[in-house]
Amino acid sequence: MHSADTIPVVWNENSSAEQYERARVGRVFNLRRPDRFPVAIVEAEKEEHIFEAVQLARKKDLRISVRSGGHSWAAWSVRDGAILIDLGKYKQIDLDEKTGIVAVSPSTTGQAINSFLGQKSLMFPGGHCPDVGLGGFLLQGGMGWVCRSWGWACQRLVAIDVITADSRRIRCDKNDHSDLFWAARGAGPGFPAIITKFYLQTISLPTHIRESVYIFPKEDFKIAFEWVTSIAEAYDTDTEIVCVGRFVPDYKESVVLVCFTTFKSSDEDAVKALQIAEDSVPPTSLQKHFARPTSLQQQYVQQGLANPSGHRYCTDNAYIDNDADVPDVLEKAFTTLPSRKSFALWYAMAPLSRRTLPDMALSMHSDHYFAIYTVWEGAEDDEQCQSWTFNIMKEMEPHTIGQYLGDSDFQVRNTKYWGKDQGEKLMRIRQNWDSDGRICGYLDRGDKSGTSGLQNIL
Incomplete structure (x- = not known):
């Protein structure tokens, strides 16, 4: 058994408050910090540190949680009564x-x-x-x-x-x-x-990346959305298609953006792929930006600006039923945003959503992925922003078939995440490999799910 002295560990009981707090939540992206306190944090720099941290947890009969990027909106890695293995310094x-x-x-x-x-x-x-x-x-x-x-x-x-x-x-x-x-x-x-x-x-790597962006007034959300959904399923297969409700500097009110980003091996192919949208866009758009050159790194910059660090976040999501009146279901979320940095997003999933997935745990999707990213700066707006997010999702719930794990918070809402058979198989695998619940599982309300996992029901 390796000694705790050989691994970089910060203990709650004998570290300074500043050192412990930095280790506990310093890499948590969401500034809305959780009120949960690990027994210790191991800041692993190599695989051996991870192995020794597991042995340490077993010796002291503690649970184990893991942090990769720290971008979990619900800060799943920060758990009471656990040793948190932080992988931020483990780079390979x-x-x-x-x-x-x-x-x-x-x-x-x-x-x-x-x-x-x-x-x-x-x-x-x-x-x-x-x-x-x-x-x-x-x-x-x-x-x-x-x-x-x-x-x-x-x-x-x-x-x-x-x-x-x-x-x-x-x-x-x-x-x-x-x-x-x-x-x-x-x-x-x-x-x-x-x-x-x-x-x-x-x-x-696609060598030629171009994007078209169309901006509509929020009053024309349904016009914009019905247009993009009418062409999405059969659209060029190397093109990413999203619709976003958000605020932009040019306008006092929020707007609706419809974005097409295509990844091609030539400029000719990229422009050709985007021309389909350009030729069919409704006339009510406020701005049109056709086939402007971009790059993967420029896309990362844009995404970083839309998801700023040092802010408070509340997120939720759903796969909308293909048979629902999707524009009607989403309109309120896209047009009543509670803060200027919040945004609502629809992501086109077809034609992937029409294919049979490989045999794997992931088994839930529809043509329509929807997510809310509620973003604000001060704790005084916590109640307003969280309530708006909760109420939007509550109204939408009858028209959904399930949820993507990535933008979820099991402490707030539980639904379906996998197909029935896949969900049951997953819970059996969890029991087989960790029957004692050594590794922290799904963080539900009160952290009570343990080895039972999530119910996986609508």
Whole structure:
């Protein structure tokens, strides 16, 4: 058994308040800090530190929580009575240039991996926000770049290295420990082991990226939305399509943006793909920006501005039923935003949502992914902003089929996250690999779910 003295650990009981608080929540993106207090935080710098932290938790009979990027809106990593393993200082990116498979540590961000891969003319469709770690992103499924056609990021997962709750180091893929590999693609924060490395299949980097943006007054939300949904399913497969309700500097009232971002190998192909939208856009738009050149790094800058650090966040999401009157269901969310930095987002999922998914834990989607990102600055607005988010989702609930794990808070709302059979299988795998609940699972109200996990019902 290794000594705690050999690993970088900050104990609650004998560290300064400043040191402990920095370790506890310094890397939590959401400034709305949780009122939960781990027994200790291990700031791992290498895999051996993770292994020793697991042994330490077993010796002291403590639970284990894990932080990859710190971007979890609900701060799932910060748990009472646990040793928090923070992977922020554990950095690794290794590319096998023959196979195009890249091995990365969980805290590696989408921007970091693509800055590295871009030098090799490669790409991985990670998270849109530049500072999202791949660990949480991939475990939740990974709604990455051009997900509507390129597929879920977790579908490009080749293997994982894990440390189990009983301190074993194993590699999991479709042949070895295939149940854990199955679970890693969609289990979210209830994955019953600690992943130390992901092995990911990269793709060729599109050399010509262009975007078209159309801005509509919020009164014309339905006009804009009905237009974009009428062309989305059959649209060019290398084009990402989103509709956003938000405030922009040019206008006092919030507006509706419809954005098409295409990833191509030539300018000619990029312009051709965007021309379909340009030729059909309704005449009521306030502004049109057709086929302007951009880059992946510029996209990260835009995403970073839309999701500023140092702010308070409350998020929620839903897959809207394909048979619902979707414009009517979403109109209130898009046109009554509670603060100038908040935004509502619709993400086109077709044609991916019409395909049969591989056999993996991830098993929930529809043509219409909707998410609210309520963003504000002061604690005095907590009640107003959280209530608005809750009420919007409550009204919408009868028209939804489930939820994406990534933008969820199980303490506030529980719904369906997987297909029935997949959800039951996942909970059995969790019991098999961590029957004692050593690794903190899904953080529901009061942190009571333990090894039982989530109910997975509407």
